[in-house]
Amino acid sequence: MDFTWQGDYFETDLEYGTLRISGNEENGFRPFQLMVSSIAVCSTSVLRQILEKQRMTVSDIQAHADVTRDESRANRISSIALHYKIKGEGLSEKKVEKAVALAQKNCAMAQTVIGAVNLTETFEISED
Template identity: 85%
Template sequence: MDFKWKGDYFETDLEFGTLRISGNEEHGFRPYQLMVSSIAVCSTSVLRQILEKQRMTIEDIEAHADVTRDEEQANRISAIALHYKIKGQGLSEKKLDKAVVLAAKNCAMAQTVKGAVDLTETYEIIPE
């Protein structure tokens, strides 16, 4: 990946398109937003795949991320609390509990920040 400075932002061309990155959200995606997005989407995608392999029908799945940043340490991300909202058929809390743990172990992005960011995951089943 190559990143080019464009004055107010950096830019990179990827297979899907051009990505703008800036410390100022008026000019592009902020780096912490990209990191949190990577972790949230990776974790949710892996969770969905696990649930489908366990023969649960997923009609909808969403993730909400609450982010804690530490101003005393360069405003680094210190914690991310992911909350999944899952709607589907045949959803079992017992299986969901195990699937959430398994998803965290198999998400490359979550594993990348393991030990540096406190990642917690909760879920709720949305009734049909």
């Protein structure tokens, strides 16, 4: 990946399109937003795949991320609390709980930050 300074932001061209990154969200995506997005979407995608492999029907899945940053340490991300809203049929609380734990172990982005960021996950289930 190559990043080019464009005055108020950096830019990179990827297969899907051009990505603008800036410390100022008026000019592009902020780096911490991209990191949190990567972790949330990776975890949720892996979770959906696991649920489907376990023959649970998922009609909708959403993730909400609460982020805590530590101003005393360069405003780094200190914790991310992911909350999944899962809608479908045949969703067992016990199986979903195991799937959430398995998803974290198999999400490359989550595994990249484990040990540096406190990552917690909760979920709620609703039937179609």
